[in-house]
Amino acid sequence: MFSFVFSSQIQHHMKKMFLIFLLTSISFVSNANDSIKVNITNQVVANADNAGLILPSGFGALIAADNLGRARHIVATKQGGIYVKLERLVGGKGIIYLTDANKDGKMEVETSFGNYIGTGIAIKDNYLYASSNEDVFRYQLNENGKVTNPDNPQRIVKGLWDKRQHASKSIVLDNAGNIYVNIGAPSNSCQEVDRTKGSKGMYPCPILDSAGGIWQFKVDQTDQGYHNGVRYATGLRNVVGLDWNQQQNKLYVTMHGRDMLYTLYPNLFDTTVSAELPSETMYEINKGDDAGWPYVYYDHFQKKKVLSPEYGGDGKKAGGEKAIDPIVAFPAHMAPNALLFYTGDQFPAKYKNGAFVAFHGSWNRSPLPQEGYYVVFIPFENGKPSGQWEVFANGFSGTEVVKNPRDAKHRPCGLTEGPDGSLYVSDDVKGTIYRIVYNAK
């Protein structure tokens, strides 16, 4: 039985920036009694002001959802729903499920569940995975992409370090039954007393046994912990953005670099150098890799790994001969909170298989203006950057210059790609979910 539903959501704003995005595909939606509805006139309308975003020519944006709370990472289902992980509970719940029943681009909260805060959320093979700051849970998805066991997830990982600083656990899955969990180092640079002038760097850094790296676990085992996880990569201070590159079948991560070079070593660095260094970095990760934290940091001006001052460095001495080099180095302190390899067909060809990075925005560049608060794009070929990074979506902060992080009205935090190739960006200040679309012709 087929019935045809023609959407009547055509609006007639005649503003200059008005964009209509026509879905190129016809979506089949199966309902409870097995009849099939076919939407053939789906339309998503970009906001007249592109939701306040500044985008490359041809792109538009709309607000898919708003005021959700502290929306950290997000993930789209195959069916077009979105799961949002919250850093603070709303109504006692930490995960929100958004759907768009009438396909007008405005999403509604269908349900919320999970009594824990956190950042990580991911989908693989009909399972939803979500992390608290200590544990990772797995939920079963039904054929509509809806969680069937919201109150009884399987706890697959438990007891990871939650020591306040860098406690969020970002997650991603490979194609071989493994999940990768970032365990951020609860420290700036592994000093005996954290962030304290004159305190020595510990050698070897004992934190690296339990944090400062990416751990690998099985997707289907209950209550795994440090004893049966694999430290897949180390020397990573705090990775918040990570993605599995399907072309390369490999893990890529973005790391938050260290802070306070001037505050801790005013004899070696001035406030400008401290604002501009070290680089925020992206790495291609192979099993066993060491990215060098806390012993070295990356300097994109000198284009080398520099010995940390806690370990005898002076801002010039190289170090970390056995540590890997980043594949991209960004300006300091911008806080890359999400990484996404774009696999869709909606955006122009140059974006295919390239990387989007959501920068949460800096705090450690004072007294200079803060930086970040935008989403960048890096073109890729064969798993390597094939050009310079460029700002893709800006304007989240709602202000020309962010002097202090408190001034930013929105801060990008999560990224996900919808089944139609739309790019979604979450904001953890107001809980706005932006949808960025390409207006083909």
Place this chain on the structure above:
Amino acid sequence: MKYFYFLGLIVVLSSAFVSSPVTNQSQPIIKASMDRGKIIYLQRCMACHQVDGSGGPRLNPPLDGASTVKGNDKLKLVRIIIKGMTERVEIDGEYYDNNMSANPDLTDTQIADVLNYIRNSWGNKASIVTIAEVKAARTKIK
């Protein structure tokens, strides 16, 4: 310069006996203390708490408007500066992730100065913290 500093010191010390809100009379003294405190603030505190004391959301608490900063528990303030802060505590309805530096090397005068600066800058207004008060507080901090 030394003379004025000495004079200021005397007055600040003598005011230890009267813990009063900032009045017009004490303005020059607090101004001198705040000026010295600002230099310390820019070196030690600004990176995290920002030039305008607004902090970093969910990482480093704001000092501007903070109830503890403006409050009367000076022992607590001296302890935070000397020992730093690593506990997960709620501050004016919010939690902050970063550890605060310990500053055991600051002198009693420097601590009084930086406290006078943060307690009377931006939107803050609070009583003078004297060197004697810091000295007395330090003996209670282990």
